[in-house]
Amino acid sequence: MTIIFYDGDCGLCQRSISFLSHADKTKKLLFAPLNGVTYKLYFKKDLKVLSSVIVYSNEKIYEKSSAVFELCKLLPGVYQLLLVFKLIPPFILDKVYDQIAARRSRVSCVLFSRDERFLN
Secondary structure (H helix, E strand, O other), X not given: OEEEEEOOOOHHHHHHHXXXXXXXXXXXXXXXXXXXXHHHHHHOOOOOOOOXXXXXXXXXXXXXXXXXHHHHHHOOHHHHHHHHHHHOOHHHHHHHHHHHHXXXXXXXXXXXXXOOOEOO
């Protein structure tokens, strides 16, 4: 089971989750907001900063660039080609991730259809 925890108020996060829900043809990904009930069930704590996606997969936790790479591994086809970027040191990739996260509020929200994969 894989759960993607995301900032439900972030436009970039919403667009990313919308993209992932369509790319996940086998419907094996679940989605839950970082400030939701499901997050608290798994992590038992509140987040003060909602600037990183968290992927919970096979009882392991992935954040920032490692979360993105975990998703690339789980998605079929061409998405796995992005794994070539793992050649770049994680501290550089996480720095890029942080720069994008710092500017994410500039992206407008998107309404997307939710199905049974969306948790509270």
